[in-house]
Amino acid sequence: MLTLYGTPVSNFYNKVKLALLEKGIPFVEEFAAPSQEPEFLEKSPMGKIPFIKDSNEYIFESGVILEYIESLYPQKNRLMPATPWAAAVCRSIITIIELYLDGPARRLLPAAFFGAPTTPEEVQNVQAELDRGVAALKRLVKFNPCIAGGDLSYADICAITVLPMVSMVMTTLGGKDPLADWKELQDYFAFLRTRPHVQRVEAEAKAAREAFIASKK
Numbered sequence: 001m002l003t004l005y006g007t008p009v010s011n012f013y014n015k016v017k018l019a020l021l022e023k024g025i026p027f028v029e030e031f032a033a034p035s036q037e038p039e040f041l042e043k044s045p046m047g048k049i050p051f052i053k054d055s056n057e058y059i060f061e062s063g064v065i066l067e068y069i070e071s072l073y074p075q076k077n078r079l080m081p082a083t084p085w086a087a088a089v090c091r092s093i094i095t096i097i098e099l100y101l102d103g104p105a106r107r108l109l110p111a112a113f114f115g116a117p118t119t120p121e122e123v124q125n126v127q128a129e130l131d132r133g134v135a136a137l138k139r140l141v142k143f144n145p146c147i148a149g150g151d152l153s154y155a156d157i158c159a160i161t162v163l164p165m166v167s168m169v170m171t172t173l174g175g176k177d178p179l180a181d182w183k184e185l186q187d188y189f190a191f192l193r194t195r196p197h198v199q200r201v202e203a204e205a206k207a208a209r210e211a212f213i214a215s216k217k
């Protein structure tokens with residue numbers, strides 16, 4: 001059976017976990033924190049989570065893991081659209097979310113959750129980058145009913161596991177949530193949150209986040 005390593009504190013871990021659940025692939029979860037220990041780097045060369053083990057081989061980077069499970073089970077609850085064009089749209093949405101929304105917000109994670117120092121200028125710079133990313137995302141999405149149009153895809157899995165962290169970081173630092181006024185997105189999140197697997201992943205993420213923050217105090 002496949003093993004998923006990491007912790008539900010990580011949105012990229014939750015992205016892979018939700019993908020496995022929605023595809024209906026059995027897996028077990030094993031806690032792992034990022035590390036630069038040589039033994040860890042054998043499994044995940046950047047020292048990051050998540051990574052998976054399948055038949056004693058390790059695979060890292062959430063996007064690669066999603067492509068791997070899709071090619072293992074192409075017919076089972078397909079999450080990558082079948083046509084090259086639709087698949088490219090799905091990947092474009094994921095890329096915008098991860099590079100231009102998660103990327104900038106991630107720089108403020110230590111300040112938002114662990115009281116690391118930051119400056120109003122830094123928060124403002126991130127805000128400007130996020131506004132640009134949100135504007136790009138608005139050009140791509142469909143919400144018909146899913147984010148890329150059509151059925152649930154990896155773009156939805158990414159949106160619901162990654163974007164709420166962006167909002168959380170900005171509101172925690174007293175900045176403006178770049179997604180709060182986007183009503184169609186908030187309605188779409190409510191629609192995704194009717195799915196039992198989304199509910200499970202979000203509940204386990206919240207519990208893990210609260211325990212993690214409490215352990216750092």
Ligand SMILES: N[C@@H](CCC(=O)N[C@@H](CS)C(=O)NCC(=O)O)C(=O)O
Pocket residue numbers: 009010011012013034046047048049050060061062063
């Ligand atoms: N591009 C990677 C990002 C993974 C990532 O940044 N994971 C974070 C936790 S959410 C991590 O391990 N950070 C530790 C580090 O950057 O050293 C993926 O998609 O898997």
